[in-house]
Amino acid sequence: MWDSKLDMARIVVIGGCGTVGSIAVKTLAAYDDFSEIIVADLDYEGAQTCAAEVDEEKCSAIMVDATNPENIKEVIRGADIVLNVCGPFYKLGPIVLKAVIEEGINYVDVCDDFDATQILLDMDKAAKKAGITALTGMGGSPGIANLLAKLCADAMLDEVDAIDILHVHGGDEREGPAVIAHRIHSMLADIPMYLDGKFTKVKYFEESGIALEEEIDYPLIGKYRSYCYPHPETITLPKYIKCNRVTNLGCVIPPEYYNLIRDIVRLGMVSEEPIDVRGQQVIPINFAISYILKERQRILKETNFGEQRGALKIRIRGILDGNPHQYDFTMASIGRAMGDSTGIPAALGSILMQRGKITEKGVLPPEACVVPMDLLLMMKDVLGLKEVTGKGSPLIIESINHEGKIERIDI
Numbered sequence: 001m002w003d004s005k006l007d008m009a010r011i012v013v014i015g016g017c018g019t020v021g022s023i024a025v026k027t028l029a030a031y032d033d034f035s036e037i038i039v040a041d042l043d044y045e046g047a048q049t050c051a052a053e054v055d056e057e058k059c060s061a062i063m064v065d066a067t068n069p070e071n072i073k074e075v076i077r078g079a080d081i082v083l084n085v086c087g088p089f090y091k092l093g094p095i096v097l098k099a100v101i102e103e104g105i106n107y108v109d110v111c112d113d114f115d116a117t118q119i120l121l122d123m124d125k126a127a128k129k130a131g132i133t134a135l136t137g138m139g140g141s142p143g144i145a146n147l148l149a150k151l152c153a154d155a156m157l158d159e160v161d162a163i164d165i166l167h168v169h170g171g172d173e174r175e176g177p178a179v180i181a182h183r184i185h186s187m188l189a190d191i192p193m194y195l196d197g198k199f200t201k202v203k204y205f206e207e208s209g210i211a212l213e214e215e216i217d218y219p220l221i222g223k224y225r226s227y228c229y230p231h232p233e234t235i236t237l238p239k240y241i242k243c244n245r246v247t248n249l250g251c252v253i254p255p256e257y258y259n260l261i262r263d264i265v266r267l268g269m270v271s272e273e274p275i276d277v278r279g280q281q282v283i284p285i286n287f288a289i290s291y292i293l294k295e296r297q298r299i300l301k302e303t304n305f306g307e308q309r310g311a312l313k314i315r316i317r318g319i320l321d322g323n324p325h326q327y328d329f330t331m332a333s334i335g336r337a338m339g340d341s342t343g344i345p346a347a348l349g350s351i352l353m354q355r356g357k358i359t360e361k362g363v364l365p366p367e368a369c370v371v372p373m374d375l376l377l378m379m380k381d382v383l384g385l386k387e388v389t390g391k392g393s394p395l396i397i398e399s400i401n402h403e404g405k406i407e408r409i410d411i
Helices: 020-029 042-056 068-076 089-103 116-121 124-130 142-153 177-188 235-240 256-268 284-303 338-354 372-383 386-390
Strands: 009-015 035-041 059-063 081-086 107-110 133-135 158-169 189-196 198-203 214-218 220-229 245-252 275-277 279-282 309-320 323-334 361-362 396-398 404-409
Touching: 009 020, 009 068, 009 372, 020 035, 020 042, 020 323, 020 338, 035 042, 035 068, 042 214, 068 089, 081 089, 081 338, 089 107, 089 133, 107 338, 116 245, 124 361, 133 338, 133 404, 142 158, 142 235, 142 309, 142 323, 142 372, 158 214, 158 220, 158 235, 177 256, 177 284, 177 323, 198 386, 214 309, 235 245, 245 256, 279 284, 323 338, 338 372
Parallel strands: 009 035, 009 081, 035 059, 081 107, 107 133, 133 361, 158 245
Antiparallel strands: 158 309, 189 198, 189 245, 214 220, 220 245, 275 279, 309 323, 323 396, 396 404
16 A cells, blocks of 8 residues: 555545545545545535545545635645546536636546536646646546557557547446536537547537447447547547547447437437426426436336446557557446446546656646556556456457457456
């Protein structure tokens, strides 16, 4: 176990009792790097419960309003690191980071909204002036996906041509409104992709996006059609890895549930402008989210979905020894939630930062400031990847040569 020299190190986890935050808090508490873990959330009772259940000595609770910059500053003042897992990031991410920069505190988040990521990256100059490190997108996708791509580009291929980030998940018992809001936002956005060596944007429901859809075989999980997702890897990876293509495709299972969300968005039932319904003002997107969550329970029951499950697959094509070559990296699990695959890397990223392993100043994605093996070895050797990811192989690496021969390798 790490023997921290900073006996009184403090971390504030904003959104700390949510789906992702509670996992991050639990992971942080398993290490000695932080003697004080502040579970900060608008849901004060939930934050108290989380703190008490994880570690009453290390953890304490505080209420925070992530829309209120002055309140954020009051809550984080005196902290060594702020870990922000409070979504949706396209609304709250810039507010929180601006407050953190003004307080001069190092920062980690799990931002998976590309438009929010761009706003955060634009704060790079302010972060450098404040002398802080702000690591954005330190979850699964983005996060682990970025670092596996960097590892492959740096140490496994001579040249990289294409990086495709693919993901599937479903059945998380703690899925809430913020997750649904992010999913709706993802379908409405102009989705960034890096195609033929150029940054471009596609539309989820139009031909430009449909053309990229693909049937993906996810080890342990099954084969599912995957759709364009506006995750930030497509805008950050090409800046640090020379290549011709970066895409991000994903889906939610069971398909009946995902198709319900797709149909509601396609019909335009997600406006944020109030409408009059029999004399009452109703905001369509609020109704849509509530309806989706209600129907989700019915669909999970009717499809006999069973345990929550998911997979993250990174497919990297390029040149090795003069021939075309492909590597597939897959982390798959049954019985583990989305919060695990996001919250654990976020916590480990915060620990690496506290240990002085992430030091470059400014606002940076993982591939710009994290040594991939630093994080991967922590997951493998310290926490134990099998424990982290539930049933099945934690990290599958397949090497596919120009003749189509597949070889499974160990990192």
